[in-house]
Amino acid sequence: MTTAGGTPLFLLEFGDIVISFTPYTTSLFILALVFTLLVIASRPERQLDIAFGTDAYMTKEISLSEMRFRRFMAIACGLASMGAVVTGDLFDFCLFTALVGICNVGIVAAVKSRHVQNAAYQYGLVALAATVLLFGGSAMVAATTGTLSLPILATGTLPAVPLAVKAFIVIGVMGEGMAPFYAAKAEMFRAPGAPYVIMCSLSSLLIFLRVIEVVVQL
Amino acid sequence: MIGDLLYLIFAMIFGLLLLGIHRKVIARIQRRPGPPVWQEILHALKFSFKSTWIPQTASDTLFVSVVLIAIGIWTAAFFVVLAGGNLLIIFGIYMLHKIVEHGFGLSSGSPYGKFGGVRSVISAASEIPLFVSVAAVVIFTGSLEIGDIVAWQEQAGPLILAVFPAALAMYVVILSKFPFSPFSIVESKEIVSGYKTEHFGVWRAGLEACNGLKTYVLLLTFIAVFFGPLPFLLILLAMILITVSISFICAFSPMLSPFDSVTIQTLFTGLMLIYVVYLGVYG
Numbered sequence: 001m002t003t004a005g006g007t008p009l010f011l012l013e014f015g016d017i018v019i020s021f022t023p024y025t026t027s028l029f030i031l032a033l034v035f036t037l038l039v040i041a042s043r044p045e046r047q048l049d050i051a052f053g054t055d056a057y058m059t060k061e062i063s064l065s066e067m068r069f070r071r072f073m074a075i076a077c078g079l080a081s082m083g084a085v086v087t088g089d090l091f092d093f094c095l096f097t098a099l100v101g102i103c104n105v106g107i108v109a110a111v112k113s114r115h116v117q118n119a120a121y122q123y124g125l126v127a128l129a130a131t132v133l134l135f136g137g138s139a140m141v142a143a144t145t146g147t148l149s150l151p152i153l154a155t156g157t158l159p160a161v162p163l164a165v166k167a168f169i170v171i172g173v174m175g176e177g178m179a180p181f182y183a184a185k186a187e188m189f190r191a192p193g194a195p196y197v198i199m200c201s202l203s204s205l206l207i208f209l210r211v212i213e214v215v216v217q218l
Numbered sequence: 219m220i221g222d223l224l225y226l227i228f229a230m231i232f233g234l235l236l237l238g239i240h241r242k243v244i245a246r247i248q249r250r251p252g253p254p255v256w257q258e259i260l261h262a263l264k265f266s267f268k269s270t271w272i273p274q275t276a277s278d279t280l281f282v283s284v285v286l287i288a289i290g291i292w293t294a295a296f297f298v299v300l301a302g303g304n305l306l307i308i309f310g311i312y313m314l315h316k317i318v319e320h321g322f323g324l325s326s327g328s329p330y331g332k333f334g335g336v337r338s339v340i341s342a343a344s345e346i347p348l349f350v351s352v353a354a355v356v357i358f359t360g361s362l363e364i365g366d367i368v369a370w371q372e373q374a375g376p377l378i379l380a381v382f383p384a385a386l387a388m389y390v391v392i393l394s395k396f397p398f399s400p401f402s403i404v405e406s407k408e409i410v411s412g413y414k415t416e417h418f419g420v421w422r423a424g425l426e427a428c429n430g431l432k433t434y435v436l437l438l439t440f441i442a443v444f445f446g447p448l449p450f451l452l453i454l455l456a457m458i459l460i461t462v463s464i465s466f467i468c469a470f471s472p473m474l475s476p477f478d479s480v481t482i483q484t485l486f487t488g489l490m491l492i493y494v495v496y497l498g499v500y501g
Contacts, residue, residue: 024307038279042280044277045327046327194327201320212306213306
């Protein structure tokens with residue numbers, strides 16, 4: 001059985017849910033794992049800001065309680081990303097993707113900055129709206145083919161999934177933080193705490209890379 | 219094994235040489251003498267022996283590990299291309315380079331690095347044309363494996379003739395990653411050196427080596443996917459020719475503002491998406 005990501009190196013079965021490690025998904029999984037370990041091991045940087053019109057500059061410090069909360073959300077985001085890139089079930093993929101969106105908001109939720117909070121709120125609205133397309137697309141795949149299992153869908157023996165349904169799923173994932181919807185998210189990167197903020201862009205990128213494989217084999 | 223490692227080192231050095239040729243051609247077009255073509259190799263060597271430090275404000279672990287990740291992902295990409303592996307993995311690694319730029323920029327705490335990193339994130343539209351290239355190639359060859367795509371071209375001729383817009387899309391993607399290109403807003407001079415401002419000494423040498431390898435891998439992928447199997451020397455010659463063509467574009471085009479850069483890339487992405495939908499329906 002060959003999928004768009006290559007021949008599976010091994011399959012991990014949980015009942016009827018199969019976790020599929022192809023060369024492609026394994027590469028993405030390793031990257032998500034490496035960055036999650038970095039989140040655990042790294043301390044946040046102290047961001048410098050120049051006071052406009054003067055020679056002065058300020059250093060932003062992150063309090064311990066804020067750091068703990070954001071690190072927890074970043075680790076949760078890493079775990080959700082790992083789940084999204086290796087799952088062999090379309091519904092689970094959508095679920096992990098929605099979880100990534102929630103965690104992204106959580107990563108910056110404790111930052112005490114009006115700009116960051118506004119950006120997180122707007123991004124949250126876009127991500128929330130995107131889940132409708134995401135789960136709607138997933139439901140339509142089930143209605144068309146009778147299954148949500150990605151390895152079975154990749155066999156090509158089932159009825160073809162309409163192009164509009166594939167577009168629903170892709171737009172749903174894009175709503176979780178890819179172009180052009182990242183515009184809502186860009187201000188979130190003003191927040192200090194590089195190891196945690198970086199998970200916001202990494203997780204969106206990983207789920208976008210995975211959805212390409214998913215859509216190609218539908 | 220040793221042969222592969224030697225080839226990897228050669229690829230890094232040749233990639234740096236290509237970047238040196240790039241600078242030289244731009245300078246000559248602009249009637250400047252320019253640096254010698256091996257200047258980028260000298261840069262990498264020079265930084266290897268310079269004093270190395272980590273800024274006091276930096277996130278130490280991220281600051282250092284992002285250099286290793288950069289070298290790691292492009293080394294992996296190099297071996298995937300050599301093994302004729304999956305094109306999606308190359309696509310993924312290319313997109314993940316954005317995270318590396320982001321990590322470089324944000325980890326130091328410097329506002330210049332931060333601006334470079336944030337600019338890298340907002341120019342995310344520049345990667346989508348690569349996806350269009352991949353989709354067009356799959357529609358024609360029926361495979362995502364580079365080995366299969368090269369074999370297909372042995373039978374049917376170079377793919378560039380069949381899907382010229384897709385080749386153009388990948389060419390623009392490569393252009394956007396070259397220094398001094400109209401789209402290289404992540405390292406423009408008003409933010410010093412952008413995302414790499416604070417990485418000095420050995421860290422910068424690692425980044426330079428990664429840039430050399432990245433250039434080689436992207437050009438090798440472009441040639442393998444759109445021109446098919448070529449003798450080794452002809453591949454190197456094709457790399458030089460593509461680099462010179464990119465240098466001409468860079469020499470004649472000003473660097474765009476971040477807003478214009480993103481707008482043009484988004485428009486180009488839209489056109490390419492229409493092309494691939496057309497191919498999918500009528501191709």
